[in-house]
Amino acid sequence: MTQVLEYPALTLPNYPQPDARGRYAEFGGRYVPETLIPALQELERCYLEAKNDPRYLEELDYYLRDFVGRPSILYYARNLTEKLGGAKIYFKREDLNHTGAHKINNTIGQALLARRMGKKRIIAETGAGQHGVATATACALFGLECVVYMGAEDIRRQSLNVFRMKLLGATVIEVTSGTSTLKDATNEAIRDWVTNVRDSFYILGSVVGPHPYPAMVRDFQSVIGEEIKKQLLEREGREIPDAVVACVGGGSNAIGVFAPFAYLPAEIRPKLYGTEAAGDGVETGRHAASVNGGKIGVLHGSKMYLLFDENGQIIPAHSVSAGLDYPGIGPEHSFYAQAGIAEYVPVTDAQALEAFQSFTRTEGIIPALETAHAIAFVHELAPTMQPDQIIVVNLSGRGDKDVTEVMRLLEKVEGISH
Amino acid sequence: MPTTLTQNRIQSAFDQAKLEGRAAFIGYLPAGYPSHNEYLQHAKTLLEHVDLLEVGMPYSDPLGDGPTIQKAGEKALQNGATISSMFESVKVLRSSSEKPLVIMTYYNPILAWGEARFMDDCVASGVDGLILPDLPPDEADTLRPLALERNIKLTFLIAPTSTPERIEIVALACTGFVYAVSVTGVTGARATGALHEVPAMLERARMHTTLPIAVGFGVSNRESAQAVADVADGVVVGSAFINTLERGGDLGALALEIKQGTRKPS
Numbered sequence: 001m002t003q004v005l006e007y008p009a010l011t012l013p014n015y016p017q018p019d020a021r022g023r024y025a026e027f028g029g030r031y032v033p034e035t036l037i038p039a040l041q042e043l044e045r046c047y048l049e050a051k052n053d054p055r056y057l058e059e060l061d062y063y064l065r066d067f068v069g070r071p072s073i074l075y076y077a078r079n080l081t082e083k084l085g086g087a088k089i090y091f092k093r094e095d096l097n098h099t100g101a102h103k104i105n106n107t108i109g110q111a112l113l114a115r116r117m118g119k120k121r122i123i124a125e126t127g128a129g130q131h132g133v134a135t136a137t138a139c140a141l142f143g144l145e146c147v148v149y150m151g152a153e154d155i156r157r158q159s160l161n162v163f164r165m166k167l168l169g170a171t172v173i174e175v176t177s178g179t180s181t182l183k184d185a186t187n188e189a190i191r192d193w194v195t196n197v198r199d200s201f202y203i204l205g206s207v208v209g210p211h212p213y214p215a216m217v218r219d220f221q222s223v224i225g226e227e228i229k230k231q232l233l234e235r236e237g238r239e240i241p242d243a244v245v246a247c248v249g250g251g252s253n254a255i256g257v258f259a260p261f262a263y264l265p266a267e268i269r270p271k272l273y274g275t276e277a278a279g280d281g282v283e284t285g286r287h288a289a290s291v292n293g294g295k296i297g298v299l300h301g302s303k304m305y306l307l308f309d310e311n312g313q314i315i316p317a318h319s320v321s322a323g324l325d326y327p328g329i330g331p332e333h334s335f336y337a338q339a340g341i342a343e344y345v346p347v348t349d350a351q352a353l354e355a356f357q358s359f360t361r362t363e364g365i366i367p368a369l370e371t372a373h374a375i376a377f378v379h380e381l382a383p384t385m386q387p388d389q390i391i392v393v394n395l396s397g398r399g400d401k402d403v404t405e406v407m408r409l410l411e412k413v414e415g416i417s418h
Numbered sequence: 419m420p421t422t423l424t425q426n427r428i429q430s431a432f433d434q435a436k437l438e439g440r441a442a443f444i445g446y447l448p449a450g451y452p453s454h455n456e457y458l459q460h461a462k463t464l465l466e467h468v469d470l471l472e473v474g475m476p477y478s479d480p481l482g483d484g485p486t487i488q489k490a491g492e493k494a495l496q497n498g499a500t501i502s503s504m505f506e507s508v509k510v511l512r513s514s515s516e517k518p519l520v521i522m523t524y525y526n527p528i529l530a531w532g533e534a535r536f537m538d539d540c541v542a543s544g545v546d547g548l549i550l551p552d553l554p555p556d557e558a559d560t561l562r563p564l565a566l567e568r569n570i571k572l573t574f575l576i577a578p579t580s581t582p583e584r585i586e587i588v589a590l591a592c593t594g595f596v597y598a599v600s601v602t603g604v605t606g607a608r609a610t611g612a613l614h615e616v617p618a619m620l621e622r623a624r625m626h627t628t629l630p631i632a633v634g635f636g637v638s639n640r641e642s643a644q645a646v647a648d649v650a651d652g653v654v655v656g657s658a659f660i661n662t663l664e665r666g667g668d669l670g671a672l673a674l675e676i677k678q679g680t681r682k683p684s
Contacts, residue, residue: 021556021557029557030554030557031525031552031554031557032552032554033481033551033575034551034554034574034575034576034580034584034599035577035578035579035580035599035602035603036579037556037579037580037584038579038580038584041581177485177488177492178479183479184479187479187480187481191481191484191604194481194482194602194603194604195602195603195604197579197602198602295530297526297529297530298524298525298526298529299479299526300479300481306526308526308530309530311501311527311530312477312524312527312528312530312531313478313495314478314479314526
């Protein structure tokens with residue numbers, strides 16, 4: 001076929017894999033009901049086969065280019081660079097992908113895998129709704145039935161995304177158990193999968209969950225960082241920036257920009273910064289900062305840094321951003337944190353809201369509230385660096401979905417003057 | 419009392435039921451549900467009828483449980499259920515019963531408490547075994563030696579989706595009894611008649627273990643208990659008890675009714 005020549009296959013990367021049990025040092029694993037173990041073994045087998053099948057890779061490459069719009073732009077933020085007066089700041093524009101965030105890189109990969117495995121029904125969880133929209137989009141494209149679980153609180157915060165999913169033909173199921181947010185939506189998605197495991201494929205949206213999900217989602221998202229290397233080489237004559245910054249909830253956009261650099265020798269590895277949602281502040285207990293405010297625990301099938309009390313009960317996460325409102329951080333990030341490969345810094349709601357507004361005016365780009373956490377930290381980082389140094393920030397998603405919530409929050413803060 | 423009885427109350431309970439021509443009757447109730455004191459009353463009622471009591475430690479994110487047990491667990495947690503109060507309950511129950519008491523919970527509470535500390539508290543309060551639905555044997559490498567040293571029995575689960583290889587791994591890892599999940603799904607009372615996959619699963623497991631095998635998920639009345647008792651060594655009932663308590667029904671009467679269903683076909 002001529003198409004094969006027009007779209008030479010990308011190779012999915014071969015970063016270090018977790019061990020046979022799905023572990024990154026002590027993190028990861030498969031802490032799930034036995035019912036799911038055979039399905040996870042099958043998924044692992046099929047994924048590894050697909051990863052080495054040129055036909056699968058050609059398909060993936062085709063849809064990433066012609067449907068998602070890859071490669072995404074690496075944008076030099078001149079205004080912000082001049083304003084902060086330090087390192088040169090580049091933004092990787094994942095917000096310009098079809099559906100407006102990085103999530104689609106993964107859902108296309110997994111939906112193609114589901115189709116290859118003959119599964120016709122797709123299950124997904126969603127927080128901010130971006131993964132739900134990206135999953136519903138892939139399902140519309142490939143003619144798959146789509147069921148998305150979403151917490152009642154997030155449905156309120158992200159009503160626009162709920163409607164988008166419905167337009168795309170997905171069934172959105174409101175989750176009212178527990179705290180009615182992402183972790184509970186994930187519980188419900190797993191319960192659905194346990195029940196319908198024989199004919200359903202679970203498209204997990206982050207680098208969390210039981211093996212092989214964290215490694216598989218990492219591989220799909222690493223297209224972001226691999227593109228950065230090529231683009232930076234063209235623009236700056238070098239592949240490796242001095243610092244990489246990304247926001248972290250479960251950690252899928254961050255792993256996409258970290259993994260291509262994380263396993264480089266320490267001498268040439270860029271500084272990798274993950275910004276955790278610190279909510280009202282880590283010291284207040286109302287936050288979603290799993291590394292800075294958590295301990296090693298098990299949730300949703302994986303051992304990772306996690307927020308829980310002395311009885312092992314999960315402490316509800318808090319963040320202004322629905323996409324970061326998750327009490328854990330994926331096992332590979334947990335490993336990076338423990339091994340000192342990446343540093344995880346807390347950013348509060350207030351800092352993120354400030355960055356959301358100022359960045360919009362400085363660069364003419366409305367970022368997602370999630371991404372605003374990364375941008376807030378860049379304000380601290382860039383001035384400490386030299387003009388010949390380079391920061392790459394993953395602009396993981398666009399902020400259209402957040403404007404009503406931000407409007408509500410700003411009216412609340414500035415209510416007296418109205 | 420012969421030492422073997424105190425050493426392995428679980429095996430004795432299954433043996434005794436067998437002698438009486440029954441499958442063992444296993445009841446589950448979350449500790450602290452609906453409140454600490456009411457739980458103790460209900461658990462004592464169940465202990466009059468069951469051969470083995472599963473003491474649930476409520477958990478915030480019980481991904482193996484259906485709505486009935488989720489809501490009961492939430493209620494218990496709201497009313498102050500903690501790991502300490504669960505062990506207190508076990509001590510009280512142990513002081514008046516020699517029936518096996520097995521804790522059923524998820525792995526994170528045990529990690530949070532400390533695996534060795536949790537096991538020590540099991541011994542001190544008179545717990546006989548543990549069932550952890552989100553801890554397959556592959557992930558039990560740290561817990562298993564701690565349990566073995568203290569003679570705390572471990573029960574792992576097999577499911578209708580389990581391959582022959584998985585059934586062998588699980589059956590060999592169990593030290594108390596084997597728990598076979600009757601359907602693909604979460605816990606909860608269901609209509610009867612979904613047991614067609616169970617006999618083959620049990621037959622496969624029996625190739626690898628002589629331990630008793632109990633079947634759970636979905637048993638809610640005498641008929642469904644009878645269907646399980648026809649093929650298994652034990653019948654597990656949980657959600658049906660909670661549903662009855664939520665309705666203000668008679669727990670003892672339901673337990674008695676289900677127990678009649680555990681009689682083996684002669």
